Amino acid sequence: MKDFIWLTKHFFSLILKKPKTLLLYLGTPLVSIGIAFLLFGSMGTESVHVGIINDDHQKLATETIQFIQGLKQMNVKQIQQKDVSNQLASGNLDLVIRFQPGFTKGLYSGKPNQVEVISIKGAAVTTQVESYLNHHLDQLSKMGQAANGDIKMFEQIYQGTKKGSLQVVTHSTQDESINDQISTGSIGYLLVIMLISAANLSGTILQEKENRTYFRLLSTPINARKFVLANVCVNMSIMIIQAIITILLMTKVFNIQTHIPVWGLALVMILYSFVAVAISLVMISFSNSSSTASTLQNIIITPTCMLAGCFWPVEIMPNFVQRIADFLPQHWTLETLKQLQLGESISQLSLHLAIICAFAAAFFLIAIYKFSRNDDVRTFL
Amino acid sequence: MNILELTKLTKKFGDFIAVDQLTLSIAEGEIFGLLGANGAGKSTTINMVSGLIRATSGEIQLMGKSITNNRHFAKMNIGVVPQDIAIYEDLTAYENVKFFAGLYGLRGTKLDEQVKKALEFVGLSDRHKSFPKNFSGGMKRRLNIACAIAHQPKLIIMDEPTVGIDPQSRNYILNSVRKLNEMGCTIIYTSHYMEEVEEVCSQIAIVDHGKVIAEGTKEQLKSIITDTKDVWVEVKNIDGLKLEPIQTINGVLGVEVSDNQIKINSDMGVNNLNAIIQHFITNQIEIHSIQEKEPNLESVFLTLTGRSLRD
Structure with missing residues (x-):
């Protein structure tokens, strides 16, 4: 046992002797979070670019435009009719709202018909703006109905609501699905990074063989089982440290709410560490040189991680591919985490x-x- | 007392028999030379003794104990200097020796003392903080030895310890082998350099096709294969030299001429050197040099195995 501990300490000291390698192992979790942020972080936060054509030029059209400008995440600019096609086609604008002549007059009479929404991106972009706009116009048209065409009366009601009795307040709500996507995305990439790290750490077995130190060690009281076991211990420790760093960075530094109990997350990641180390040992056992191991690593890790849904949700893949994912441990790890999230x-x-x-x-x-x-x-064992 | 006894040791790799019923005894305190061409079974035998591979059949006893049942005991008492330099480039000389010595259970002050002693023994004390990547081939070989002796083993196996190094380091290592032997270590020494084996080994075994084909002191081995000697005479001018009269000299078995050199093969038991010299003086042939050569281990090996040691 003493010689086993001595060997394990030795393997650790060899890693600590190489700051670059250490940084690679411990810094890569940050990369996984970074990639997830890049991919999912921007979703749902971009502004909607709205073009306005005001052909009415009356008071209510102007005030409705001000209302739209006051909405959050709206980037509003006034344009001319001739620019509509170009601006929409080039993607500079997501939609255009045209206030036709008679818009204000229609509202006074309680019939708001003279407004047009134009977009080539469809409901995905227009729904949010339309819902706010409809709500606003609905209020104005009800005032118009109450005033029954009396502009003075309408103004009185309208000024009253502006002073505070009737106000539209907008709130931005947190989109939890994006948060969950970042956390599962980070963990998906972490699974890939852990597999690569495990393969690299197990690769030291082959490097020791190539450097002949492996055979030298076997002539000491160390046997092959102790040698491999010491390597597994070091490998497992690095995997667990990577998982802990990722969880801490996600929750404490980047404030990503995983919606998974920390201990549950830790347990799943520890179990996955075993899987990663075991897979890396299988690759090493079928390799007789570092170059063979490296080739196997490329053949096995990236494709299985793709199929398992580490890079993107497995649901977007065809059914038969989803069935293949059922035979991959990465998929079951992600699936367990998803269920914990739910x-x-x-x-x-x-x-x-x-x-x-x-x-x-x-x-x-x-x-x-x-x-x-x-x-x-x-021989190894 | 024999420190190591191999009895009918056999190792098969599939159908190939690498070591075939090999039997050998090595007495305590010897420097034992193991000679064999590549593929003779020498390295496989060493690997079985040092615990790298298991024997297919047969028995290995170290200090009277079977190593099959006492593997840990055997490893604690054996130090292996492998043919390939097996050290960590990322560790200093001191850390390398410390790591290997630590595997044998040495700790604390004792470990520190033993490591320093081993480094001093191989002449690397002043470079103990240096990394092996800055070492010459000879220094790496010496560090390789230090890693194997720090735990003070009773039996040291040195597999080609002088391959690819400068003459100075080679001499240092050969002296170290003698010193280790004087300190009480038994040494198994393999080398392709026959003169090294002749120089340091007290007992020699020649292995071929997995078997010991000859064993003994170097004198015994030489006497096994030949009872003749060669006299080489170099002359200024070979013109006018007649070979027939030389062949009539007592004890001469044959004469060969190459350029200005005459090789005269004679019976080992007959001292005819004076008669040979007299023949050249009488015939007024000027002698440049004269040399009597006895058979060496190389010729013994060649005769016994039919191939050179480096084949």
Whole structure:
């Protein structure tokens, strides 16, 4: 046991001796969050660019334009009729609102018909503006109906509402789906980074072989099992530290609400660490050089992570691809986290956790079997 | 007392028999030379003794204990200097030796003392803080040795410890081998350099096709294969030299001429050097140099195995 601890400490010291490698292992979680922010962070926060054509030039048209300008995340500018097509086609404007002649007159009489909304982006862009606009015009038209065409009466009611009795207040509500996308996106990328890190750390087994220190070690009281186990210990520790750093950065630094209990998140990530290390050992066991291991890493990690939904939601992929994802541990890890986000408890997800454990066990068994099949001086176990 | 005994040791890789019923005894305090061409089974034997691979059959006993059942005991008492330099480039010389010594359970002051002693022994005390990447090939080889001796093993296996180094470092290492032996270590020494083996080994075994084909002191090995000697005479001018009279000299078995050199093969038991010299003086042939050569290990090896050691 003493020699095992000595060897494990040695592996750690070798990592600490290389600040760049250490920075790579511990800094990559930040990269995962960064990528998720880049991809999902901007969603739902962009302004809507609105063009206004005022052909009415009356009081209520002007005040309605001011109302639109006062809405949050609206970028409003006045344009001419001849510019509509160009501005919409070039994407400079998302929609155009045209106040036709007689707009104010129509409102006074309670019939607001002279307004037109033009867009080539469709309901995705126009719905929000239209709902605010309709609400505003509905209020004005009701005042018009109450005044029954009497402009003086309308003005009295209108001024009254402006002074405070009737006001439209807008609030921006937090879009939780974006927050959840950033957190699951960060974790998706973290899963990829953890797999790559695990493969690199297990790769030191091959490097020790290539440097001949592995064989030198086997002539000491260290045997191959202790050697691999010490490597696994170091590997696991780095994986767990990466997961902790990611969780802390997400919650404490970037204030991303994961909507997952911290301990549940930690448990799932620890289980995934086992899977990552086990997969890396399988890749090493089938490699006889660092270059072979590197090729295997490229063949296995990126495609499986794509299929499992680490880079994008699995739901956007065809059905048959989604079925393939069911056979990938990354998918089950993400799925467990999604369920936790939806409010399921850890105990309700025991089957999910058992599946992740089963993946880890299966990969470890494959690695052990493959290692033990070697019977020459290059043997591992 | 024998420190190491190999009995009918066999190692098979599939159908290939790398070591075939090899039996060998190494007495305590010897410097034992293991000679064999590439693929002879020498490295496989060393790998089995040092615990890198398991034997297919047969027995290895270290200090009277089977290493199969006492693997930890065996490893604690063996120090291996591998043919390939096996050190960590990212660790200093001191840290390298400390790491390997620590694997044998040494800790604290004892560890520090042993590490310093090992570095001093190989002449790297003043470079203990340096990284091996700044070392010459010879210095790396010496560090390789320090890593193997810091835990003070009873048996040291040195596999080609002088490959690719300068003569100065080579001499340093050969002296270190003798010193280690004087300090009580038994050493198994393999080398492609026959003169090194002749120089330092007290006992030699020649391995071929996985078997020991000859064993003994260097004198015993030489006497196994030949009872003749060669006299090389270099003359100024070979014109007018007649070979037949030389062949009539007592003990001469054959004469060969190459350029201005005459190789005279004679019976080892007959001292005919004076008669040979007299023949050249009588025939007024000026002698430049004369040299009597006894068979060396290289010729012994060649005769026994039919191939050179470097084949």
